[in-house]
Amino acid sequence: MKKLLTICSTLVACIALVACSSPEMKKANxxxxxxxxxxxxxxxEAFNLDKATLIAYPAENEKMEKNANFLSDYLHEMLGLKLSLTTDLKSTNAIILDLVEGENKEAYTLVVEANKVSIHGTSEAGVFYGIQTLRKSLPIGKNLKVSLPAVEIKDEPRFSYRGMMLDVSRHFFPLDFIKRYIDILALHNINTFHWHLTDDQGWRIEIKKYPKLTEIGSQRTETVIGHNSGEYDGIPYGGFFTQEEAKEIVxxxxxxxITVIPEIDLPGHMQAALAAYPNLGCTGGPYEVWKQWGVSEDVLCAGNDDVLEFLIDVMDEIMEIFPSEYIHIGGxxxxxxxxxxxxxxxxRIKTLGLKADKKHSAEDYLQSFIMSHVEKYLNDNGRQIIGWDEIMEGDIAPNATVMSWRGLSGGIEAAKMKHDVVMAPTSHVYFDYxxxxDVENEPIAIGGYVPIQTVYxxxxxxxxxxxxxxxYIIGTQANLWTEYIPTTEQVEYMVLPRMAALAEVQxxxxxxxxxVNFIKRLPGLMEIYALEGYNYAKHVFDIQAKLIPNINEGVIEVHLNTIDDAPIYYTxxxxxxxxxSVHYEGVLKLNETCSFRxxxxxxxxxSKVFSEEIDFNKATMKPITLLQPLNERxxxxxxxxxxxxLKGNLxxxxxxxLGLSGNDLEAVINLKSEQEVSSVDIRVFVDKSDWVFDSRGFEISVSTDGENFKNVLTESYLPMKETDENGIKTYHLTFDPIHAQYIKVKGLSEHNLPEWHDGKGKPGFLFIDEIGVN
Known part of the structure; x- marks a missing residue:
């Protein structure tokens, strides 16, 4: 009996063990x-994926064989399944990859039936995108049963040009990472890798006829710390890609x-080239590979025939490395x-008969001459140029494609002129922003603010x-400039998950x-980020907050939500x-100073704690009128x-x-009742490299009727010096107590930038974020 009980117990335990270890069934989404x-x-019925499933592709099609291997690798990585490949397209219990006719050469159809999964592409690229969809629909886990519900998916991209740019000039990234970056692009159905290879801070591609471009031009002696602080790290920096390495990337x-489009930025952003070959510059040098950020005044000499020869020689070797239809030549x-x-x-201007007009200077037309010279040579060799939207200043090269980065207006203008356009506006797709x-808890960036919702x-x-x-809008792309991005981990952090929003736009x-629907789908893609070990930003899991001023009620409305409707608590x-703490329910209305968490x-x-310092004073939530306009941007x-x-940050x-330029801040605040006042606080943002300057002075006037104002304070300040610090300045302006209902604040902007600044003589910007009255 004891022996029988032991056998039974063992059997029960075995059954339980088998039950516990039996694979979990999960469905594809x-x-x-x-x-x-x-x-x-x-x-x-659904299709059940298991280790006996085959991957079938057409025989003697090398690209499709690579597609089959990609799919096999993805499945092994995600599910631990290593499936066998076959060229028998009539196989059952199989994933069939094949080609069909169709107009859009990146289209595919994905059909799931009980005995097979079929991915029909109008080209090998279409099949590849179908594979990406299948890959992203699968669960992740090594001991799973995977069920693919019956479905028919028909899909094709909206735009033929779907790009992502990486700058390797400011900071250099190794060959293996460039491949990893391409993997990331492929995951997001991006088909164009724009590779920014040269700039003032480094020349990163080998040109055999001009070896000093990499011997000298790829090396800088040190790098500025932070935002052109004047302090340097003292560490030599460099690196470049050989032509063979570049071909390997292609x-x-x-x-x-994915097509690789190289960029050789010209005629500006060339100081690294000038350091190597100073005869190509207007002054003859000496030059150094630039150690700071910004825009150098030293550019290629447009009157020098050696420059024309240099550009053609460089383009010869670039065309040899890169087979792409497009070559990006900056501008x-x-x-x-x-x-x-x-x-x-x-x-040269005189010889060419170039004349200034109401729109452009003679020098603008001289740049057009350089761009057209390069374009004609590339066109003669079966290539086309892309340039940034400045190439429209002067005579735009006749066959040029315009990459519109300074907003959408350049692209709109180019499309109206029947030029192909790639939209890449700073406002939406600059991923270095x-x-x-919460910038205090972020790695340093160039500035700006482009959250994932703005991208979308x-x-x-x-x-x-x-x-x-x-x-004529052939597509869009996002750009990653790397002045403040020294590591591969930070590259990934800045592009992910914003690239997911870009992918859907494209x-x-x-x-x-x-x-809202996109955000609900995003966690599934993030599971793949985690599987691949990508260093992605997780801000979407933070509290999303909108603080909306309600002047009528005199309150700040606090609207909070999360991606998954997680409960929120606040103090x-x-x-x-x-x-x-207090549970957040509905809109919260605040009408007094507090430290909100x-x-x-x-x-x-x-989640990370959301925090906001809210400061109520006599002016808060009171009617305000501006007598001079703000800058539209x-x-x-x-x-x-x-x-x-609410106060701004850095x-x-x-x-x-809020910014203005060419005029002054002039605001009238209605306190809604007559009150005693004795001070005004004003915060000003200063960033000289962005032409954002301190105020030249303030005037405070008060009134009881809104018509007759009495001046109570006037202060004037000297122009900024080159050594003055950037940052936020707070002015606490005091005067003898006086009763008033209306407060007029005038802040004088810098109307003429000083001689030491690259914008000398032009108006600067004045940025204000808050006016307080007490």
Missing amino acids: YEVIPLPKTIVKGEG EYAADHF DECPKSRWQECPKCQS YQTQ SLEPAPAELTVEEQK WCVPEQKDY LDGSQPTEA AIAVRTSGN YKYGGETTLVDG TLRTTRW
Whole structure:
């Protein structure tokens, strides 16, 4: 009996063990990023993926064999399954990869039936995108049963050009990482890698006819610390790609159906080349590879025939390395000061008969001559140029594609002129900008503010264009400039998950796009980020907050939410919120000074604490009128921003700072009743490299009726010096107590930038974020 009981016990234990270790069944979810065009659920049985499943591809098609191997690798990585490959397209219990006819050469259909999964592509690239959709739809785990519900997916991209740029000039990244970056692009259905290879701070591609470009031009003696602080790290920095390495990247990208477009920025951004070959500059040097950031006045000499020969020689070798139809030749941020003083350049202007007009200077037309010279040579060799939107200043090269970065307007203008356009505006797709307003807890960035929601909101084909003109918008891309991005980990942090939003902008038609739905789908893609070990930003899991001034009620409305509707708790005294704190429900209305803190509570771990200092004073939430206009680009929420009790931080474009240029701040605040006042506080942002200067003075006037004002304070300040610090300055302006209902504040801007500044003689910007009255 004891022996029988022991056998029974052992059997029960074995059965339990088998039950516990039996694979968990999980279903595929086809709502991936980018969202397929149509997803029609089938009525048949699901397909069960297991180790006996085959991957079939057409025989003697090398690209399709690579596709099959990619799929096999993805499945092994995600599920631990190592599936066998076959060329028998009639196989059952198989994933069939094959080709069909179709107009859009990147289209695919994915059909799931009980006995097979079929991915039909109009090209090998279409099959590759179908594989990416299948990959992203699968669960992740090594001991899973995977069920693929019956479905028919029909999909194709909206734009033929879907790009992502990486700058390797300011900071250099090794060969293996460039391949990893291409893997990231492939995951997001991006088909163009724009590779920014040369700039003032480093020349990164081998040119055999000009060996000093890499011997000298790829090395800088040290690098500036922070935002052109004047202090340097004292560490030599350099690196470049040999032509063979670059060809290896081109081949690796092609295997992932990605075209590499090289950029040789000209005629500006060339100081590294001038350091190697000083005869190519207007002054003859000496030059050094630039150690700081910004725009150098030293550019290629447009009057020098050696420069024309140099550019053709460089393009010869670039075309040999890169088979892409497009070559990017920059054309942006080329100061003309050297040309204005250079006898050779002025002689060239005279010889060509170039004349200034109402729109452009003679030097602008001289740049057009350089760009057209290069374009003609590339066209003669079967290539086309892309340039930044400055190439439209002067005579635009006749066949040029315009990459519009200074907003959408350049692209709109180019499309109306029947030029192909790639939209890449700073406002939406500059991934070197901050992705959160909490910049104090972020790695240093160039500035700006482009959260993932802003990326998603981009419409590359604006309504200002007709349907016919919109056809010239061939696509869009995001840019990653790396002045403040020294590591590969930070590259990934800055592009992910914003690249997911970009992917949906590039792939989906506008009617498909829905930000709330996108955010719900994003965690599934992030699981793949985690699997691959990508260093992605997790701000989407933080509390999303909107603080909206309500002048009518005299309150700040606090709107909070989370991606997963996690419960939120808050405090008003600056203390750490916990589950024991006040539970956030609905809109919170605040009408007094407080230190607001909030946290989202999850079993997987709480969110980062959201914090905001809210300062109420006599001016807060009071009516305000501006007597001089704000700059259109920097008006954001309008004048109410100046009295909303919320302060900006060290990032100008967080919408807290309002800017003006060419005129002065002149604001009238209505306190709504006569009160005793004795001080005004004003905060000013200063960043000289961005032409953002301190105020030249303030005037405070008061009134009891809003018509007759009495001046109570006037202060004037000296112009800024080159050595003056950037940052936030707070002015506490005091005067004898006086009763008033209306306060007029005038802040004088810098109307003429000083001689030492590269914008000398032009108006600077004045940025204000808050006006306080006490």
